[in-house]
Amino acid sequence: MKSSDRRSIIEGHDLTYEYLHYDDDGNVDASYRALKGVSLDVKEGQFIAILGHNGSGKSTLARQLNALLVPSGGTLFVDGLDTREEKNVGAIRQAAGMVFQNPDNQIIASVVEEDAGFGPENMGVPTKEIWERVRKALKAVGMWEYRESSPNRLSGGQKQRVAIAGVIAMKPKCIVLDEPTAMLDPGGRAEVIRTVRELNRTDGITVILITHYMEEVIYADRVLVMDEGAVVMSGTPREVFSNVRALKEIRLDVPFVTELADRLKERGVPLPDGILTVEELTEELEKIRHGDQNRAS
Amino acid sequence: MLKDMTIGQYYPGNSLIHRLDPRVKLLGTLVFIISLFTFSSISAYALATVAVLTVVAVSRVPLRYILKGLKPIFILMLITILFNLFMTPGTAVLQIWKLKMTEEGIRFAIHMAVRLTYLIIGSSILTFTTTPNSLTDGLESGLGWMNRLHVPVHEIAMMMSIALRFIPILMDETDKIMRAQEARGADFQSGGVFHRVKAMVPLLVPLFVSAFRRANDLALAMEARGYHGGAGRTKMKPLVYHRKDWIAFLVMAGYVAAQILLRIFVKI
Known part of the structure; x- marks a missing residue:
């Protein structure tokens, strides 16, 4: 199935958002435009990555998707529901679950299984089904063995997986992860990304991953690069990373291998654009070496 | 510093007391505390002692561990006892300078000490097992x-x-x-x-x-x-009452009835 045949889960058109600052009398005395006309269309089952530096508006965009913030201008439909309508909020939050940056500040209960059950409890799911959902969700993220543990005893990566389970237990169609790995060590980061990819591939859950780690976006179907409240680049990871210079201009780093390949190319090594993994680079270099040998002989 | 405080902490276990419905334990603690203040004869305290020791034994929380929880309130208890000893008016037993220790004061001080100790023990059993x-x-x-x-x-x-x-x-x-x-x-x-x-x-x-x-x-x-x-x-x-919870309610009622009977028939 081609992605264009699929149903859109998120449709945003010309979104703007302004943060307002009020003076003591309650009048607006300052405003800051965090989003300046962002449009996006995410199909069911896609893995989308949103890249951007601090203050690029990516977190603001994420919060729109869960109706925690409502657009100041433009329209946003999540699972066909308008986020500006008050009555849709419950359904939208169930359809698009959200995982935040700090694992400690989003785990509500003091036992892992109870935290996973928090969302379904809020939705009014019957007790028996809550347990069913909690079991499935914790198994999906590989935290079932820890169901009776206190979150305080877990590592950062494990806590973040519990937070993801808490969202999955609500049976969302889409998960929005707002820099879920920013506070984790490399091991924890890999753990979380592996879990998210797994969910995307096996359960077909749409994933929107917001990050500023380039290594995490190479598996995405599509990458959006944001800067100063607007989408400045969009395409497959390979397309986006072939533009090393433009990325550097908006203070984003490219993956180390991509940068290495880019520098080699500058020195005259005939490499293609947008190399993403070490394997690709070694393969390309092997080809060149063989080519040289062939010519030499 | 904070780690030495045993009061208010959970003591992991799987005893009958641990498995009781928390509502039963809350009510039980409340009933016990009220009984301490309403029935204040020697026989009533004896019964309360038996009750406390039985519950502690069933809960399998070491008694030593529970008594450790009394340490932080030791000073408070000392002050209460001293005030009661010397500030209660009545027949003087002992006079030090201007302070009179009275017979009523001694009785009162003992009451307060027993009540406070049992109050702490009673509520710590609740927090230890829940x-x-x-x-x-x-x-x-x-x-x-x-x-x-x-x-x-x-x-x-x-x-x-x-x-x-x-x-x-x-x-x-x-x-x-x-x-x-x-x-x-x-x-x-x-x-x-x-x-x-x-x-x-x-x-x-x-x-x-x-x-x-x-x-x-x-x-x-x-x-x-x-x-x-x-x-x-x-x-x-969800909290559901099981058979053991109903039995615990019965035991509680039995305890209150025994206290009332003691009050009526035993005059010490």
């Missing part, structure tokens, strides 16, 4: 009727359980801030009590700032997961 979570669950459903008096029972219980969850996190954070300040020359170790307390003040500002930030994040995360107060919520672990 996880903070089931305690708040028990309070929430046990006090559900107060909703009709417009007391936000669910919200209070939710606040309590969140507070309990964040205690270790904030303790960790305090530790981190302390070390960061020590690295820059702050001194929390030397000097008298007053000096050390004063040195703690600069800890509070960063701690409060961070607590507010966490509260903000948590509120957002709860909202994102569809939290909208207690209405329309279901329970993952």
